[in-house]
Amino acid sequence: MKALIIGCGMVGPAAALALRRTGVDPVILEKAAGPRESTGGILNFPPNGMAILDALSCGPRIRHNGYVKVRYADDKRGATDRPLYPFIAIRRNVAARVLREAATEAGIPVEFGKELTGIHLPAAGGVEARFHDGTTVTGDVLLGCDGVHSATRRLLLPNTPKPRYTKRTYVTSRLQTGVPSAGRDSRLTYRTAASSFISNVSATGNAFWTAILYHPTQFAVTQHGEPSPKYWSAILEAEFGDAPAEILRLIRQNPPASSHQVYELPPLSRWFSGSACLLGDAAHASTPYHAQGFALGLEDAVTLAACLKKHRGAGAAFMEYQSVRKARCDYVVRSARRAGWLRNPSTHTQKFIWKLFAQFYLPILDAEAARIAAHRVPVL
Ligand SMILES: Cc1cc2nc3c(=O)[nH]c(=O)nc-3n(C[C@H](O)[C@H](O)[C@H](O)COP(=O)(O)OP(=O)(O)OC[C@H]3O[C@@H](n4cnc5c(N)ncnc54)[C@H](O)[C@@H]3O)c2cc1C
Structure with a gap:
């Protein structure tokens, strides 16, 4: 089975590594002209994400290039001394490089300058992807790992809500x-x-x-x-x-x-159509208050690889993948949104709630964050 993976950001290379373990042939197609070294910022990887990076053999390199940071419980004045769980903190461009290099070392082709502009899903199955440079590539399945402003999502599910x-x-x-x-x-x-x-x-x-x-x-x-x-x-x-x-x-x-x-991204009613499917931010972009965006994408990657291994057809695999993943992702997105407006209230109602109820809500949100980070998905 040949899988066209759209996007070589964070989730694309992880999905390619997971698929390779199940005997699928992935190829990564990225719109940028070459590896982007300047995208800065710090990413925190919680324990649920690190467990998957370890299973994909990327954990040691992420730890080597990052450092351990602890998430503490909050109270109204800021962080307390009560640790919730450890993170690995790492520069975003360094983490992206580690994943990209792991994919190329595993023999997975990465093609740059490939901006997806069209998808054709033949009735007989399979998929044909069209790119801005006029080329087309065919495969058995197409996985949209092209982020919050996903072209795959726009082309595949044109009536879904736009990111806010x-x-x-x-x-x-x-x-x-x-x-x-x-x-x-x-x-x-x-x-x-x-x-x-x-x-x-x-x-x-x-x-x-x-x-x-x-x-x-x-x-x-x-x-x-x-x-x-x-x-x-x-x-x-x-x-x-x-x-x-x-x-x-x-x-x-x-x-x-x-x-x-x-x-x-408001919750989507579905994540796939025919032989094409969404993963990571393309399916469920969250506000970053729990620092779970990439970790959720990693969970998607290993779950989808397991579903494709188990089922013969893309339809059954995508159906199981969506039914296993959607409720968890929708929950994390909701929880992160609540954490966001509680910690940074902007409307009068939010400020009023912060003043009266922050001391009661913050422990609830901290407990939610700890539960989300303690979750483990079966890895290949
Ligand atoms: C401020 C901020 C802080 C964050 N902090 C954390 C954190 O601490 N921990 C955490 O886990 N998550 C964090 N996140 C979330 C995390 O960054 C995302 O969840 C993660 O990057 C999603 O990975 P992705 O591969 O789905 O998308 P992306 O990383 O956005 O990658 C998408 C890729 O697709 C490519 N692409 C786009 N369109 C096309 C096209 N048409 N054709 C081909 N390629 C295309 C892009 O060039 C890009 O390389 C944060 C997010 C923000 C905004």
Whole structure:
């Protein structure tokens, strides 16, 4: 069986590795002209995601290039001393490189400059994918791992809802190493009416900061069209102008390095049609408050590979995959959304609820986050 995997971001290479273990021949087709080394930001990988990276033999390299960070329970003033679970924190572009290299080392072809523009699903089965460069590629199944603004989703399920900009933009500094630490993870948090600033220094001296900004303006994300670090520095200085001097010092010392607009995808009624199917953010993009987006994509990848191994036809495999995965993904997306508006309330109702009920809700959300991270899917 030949699988066309659309997208070489985070989930595409993981899906290819999982499929290869079941005897499927994957080929990865990515629209970017070449590997993107500059996409910054820090990703946290929770234990459920790490268990799958270990099963795909990528765990050791992710640990080697990242570092351990602990998620602590929250209270109204910020993080408490009560650990919930460990994460592996790693730069996004480094994690993407580890996965891509693991795929090429396994002999999986990765073709760049292949922007999917059309899908034909012949009645007799199989799939034909058309690309912007005028070429076509045929396969037995097509897996859309092309992210929140998925072309596969648009082509396959044209009447599904579009992703919604959540009016939040994450701005992060670069990762500094060798920073003096207190020998344990420490966190500095500051909240304004609708935005927050969190700086982390790990026990091992890795430091970075993240600002979750209420930013209603959407900007075009093109290679040259993203707002510059200077633009974000001015916004951060205005937003956190009343913060303790320590926060402004951190922003000036280690200026913004990357920004990500946060989109959420309303739940889809289905994830597949004929011989083509969606995985990862293309199927269920979540706000990042539980840091579970990629981990859910990894769970999709191994589950789908197991379903394709078990069933002969794509239809039965995709049906089982969707019925096993959808309820969990919808639940995590809902839980992350609640965590988001509770921690960063923007409307009057949300602020009112925060004031009255945060102390009761926060432990519930922390317990949900711990349960989500403790979940394990069977791996191949
Ligand atoms: C601010 C922020 C912080 C986050 N933090 C975390 C975290 O700490 N932990 C975590 O697990 N998750 C986190 N996430 C979520 C995580 O980034 C996503 O869940 C993950 O990147 C999804 O992987 P993906 O492969 O589905 O999509 P992507 O990583 O977006 O990759 C999609 C790929 O498809 C390609 N593509 C797009 N269109 C086409 C086309 N037409 N043809 C061919 N290729 C195409 C793209 O170029 C890209 O390479 C965060 C998200 C945000 C926004």
